[in-house]
Structure formats: structure tokens, C-alpha cells
Amino acid sequence: MMTMSQSATIGAEAHAAPKSKARNLSLDRVRTFLTLVVLLHHAVIPYTHFGHTDPASWIGFDVVVLATDSFFMAMFFFLSGLFTWPGIARKAPQVFLRDRLLRLGLPFAIAALTVIPLAYYAIALQQNTELTFAAFWWKTVTVGPWPSGPIWFVWVLLAFDLTASLLYRVSTHLVDPVNRVSVRGFEQPAVFWLLLVVVTAIVYVPALVYFGANRWFDFGPFSVQASRILLYFAYFFIGVSVGAANFDRGVLSAAGQLPRSRWLWVIATLIPYCLMWGMIYIKRGILGNPDVLPHWYQAIYGTFFVLFSAAILLAILAFFLHSKSPGPNLLDRMQADAYGMFLVHYPIALWIQYALFDYGLPAIVKAAIGFVLTVILSWGLTAALRKIPGASHVL
Structure with a gap:
């Protein structure tokens, strides 16, 4: 349990201009x-x-x-958020915006116009061997569909970075609650895992029940899975909060409890993973693989999903921190x-x-x-x- 003075110290450090x-x-x-x-x-x-x-x-x-x-894109957003708050603190808003547009916006635009059409042309040729790349490219960028492939992550991260910049201008205190949990995670990583599970279950399970797993929001090359957009933002903002201050005294410290308990996190990962397979068996073998899954099924599967995602994130980090x-x-x-x-x-x-x-x-x-x-x-x-x-x- 932290004392009031410790809590105040943590809050003050979180709002001081972080060093690089x-x-x-x-x-x-x-x-x-x-x-x-x-x-x-x-x-x-x-x-x-x-x-x-x-x-x-x-x-x-x-x-x-x-x-x-079930985990790698959420983990990418978590890692991407870790050094965002200090980066925003060090730079003027226009400089931060310029840097993000250069690092994320420009690559996304170039890849959307070149890399992605070139990738999906390989699929289109399987249906029509006479199709030229020029004709396929023109149809993609003018008529559509214009899939984004894996680069959807880049534009969504840009949107999250800009959102974080706005939130920083509103209040630098927004990261305090999660930052304090991260500090507790130095000795009790299970507390941090529980935070991840609770927050992501709240934002993901209802969205999965409502949208299902296959619905995507898309506009041209801008696409994102409907049920996961809030899940990804939750991981990103939790990462932002962890990295805001006290990084070396938090859950991701190499000297903390997380790397020492790495094999326990492997077990914590395997249990919900096996339960997810159990739900897949129910879907395919008992429910007959229906096009629309019952809400109860989505809710249970979504719960196992967030348990697995949070556990494997900590398990992977534990092994790399221990190395x-x-x-x-x-x-x-x-x-x-x-x-x-x-x-x-x-x-x-x-x-x-x-x-x-x-x-x-x-x-x-x-x-x-x-x-x-x-x-x-x-x-x-x-x-x-x-x-x-x-x-x-x-x-």
C-alpha cells in the first residue's frame, strides 16, 4: 500500500517535463x-x-x-504508447504533429498507393489471369474496394497519437491512475494484469457482441476492425500511462517481479488459450458454425480473449526483461x-x-x-x- 506522500511524489513526477x-x-x-x-x-x-x-x-x-x-496488434499499440507522453511533453504541438505525419502519415499514404495494390494484385490474378496491374490499380483507387492490409495499424496509430496529444493538453493528470497501478506492478504484476483485463473486457466484449468479429469500418484505404478499435485504444493508452513516469520502478522494470515470475505467466496464458479452443469446438461441432453467433457465445469467447491477450503480453515482456x-x-x-x-x-x-x-x-x-x-x-x-x-x- 502506498502512503499519501508516495502517491503525491508519483503524481508530481508524472507531470514534470520528462527527459528523453x-x-x-x-x-x-x-x-x-x-x-x-x-x-x-x-x-x-x-x-x-x-x-x-x-x-x-x-x-x-x-x-x-x-x-x-488474439494479441499481437494490441501489444503493438501498447508498446507504441510507452514513450508517447514524454514525446508530447518535449515537443511543441506543431512539431509533434509534423513528426507523426512524417513517421506515420507519409509511409501510410505511400504504402496505400503502392505496396497494398501490389500485394492484392497477386490475389486478383488467381481469379483473372488476364488482368493487368494498371487496370487493377486504377479500379482499386477509384472504384474500390481498397483494402489496407496490415498497414491499417499505421493510420490508427497516427490517430491515437494525435488523440493523446489533445488529451495531454486537456490534463497531464489523466495518466496518473494507471501509472500508479504500474508502480504497484513492480511487486505485484497480477494487479496490473487485472487492470488490463477489466479495462479491455469493458471496451471489447460489448463491442464484440454488438458488431461480431468480422465487421470492419472502412473508407477507402482507412479500415479498422469494428469490435477492436476501443480495445486497441485501451492498450495504447495504458501503454502511454505506464511510460509517463516511474518507468524503471514500474511493472516493466527488469528488477521487478514480472521477469522473476515469467513461467507463471506462461501458465496464465495457456489456460484462456485452451478455453478459446474449447469455444471454437462448440462453434464448429455443436452450433454448426453459424453465420451469426449467439450473444452468449460472443460474450464468453470475448472474455477468454481478453484474459489471453493480457496474459501473453506480460509473459512475452517477462521473458525479454529477464534476458x-x-x-x-x-x-x-x-x-x-x-x-x-x-x-x-x-x-x-x-x-x-x-x-x-x-x-x-x-x-x-x-x-x-x-x-x-x-x-x-x-x-x-x-x-x-x-x-x-x-x-x-x-x-
């Missing part, structure tokens, strides 16, 4: 690891029950995709290029899948080829692009 934080090696590695998870996710989707677009499939990839889809490897390892070498790899990998992944489609190879072989080549080619392309003058400020 040094790079955190563990968090850098987590971001790069998650980028590789994104590439893996897109490499195996065609060979799953969910996204079965290839004759080959393997149930093991369903195990992977259920896990990745004492000084580096540089593969993740360290890839770190500077990770954002660019996220932006450019999608057409590479889809065109490799298109090239492998007619080959009678096992799903595991196709996915392994796709993943390895996607990593190598997207990394090489990003490294080359970053050599263009000024590109490193964007990528």
Missing part, C-alpha cells in the same frame, strides 16, 4: 520480435482453416494464427529495419504464396519457404530503401 528516455534494449527486441510474428502470421494464414486459400493446410498453423491474431544477453543478436541487427519490414513485407508474402500455389508441397514446407523468404527479402528491401537520402527518418 534512453533506448530500452529489451523493448526494442520485443518490437522486432513482434514484427517477425506479423511476418509469420501472414506466411501461414493461407494454410489454415481460417484463411484456407491454398490446397495445402495444417492444423498446427491454426494453433499459431489463433494465438497471434541478460548483451547482444548484438539477430533481433538487435534487425531492429533499425523492423518498421520498414512491417510496411513492405505484405506483397512479398502474397507473391511467394502465389508462386507456390500450384506446387504439391506440404503446407509446412510452403509456409517455411514463404516465411524465410519474406524475412530475407523484406529486410533486404528495407535496408536498401533506408540508404536513400532522408529515408531513414521515415523508415
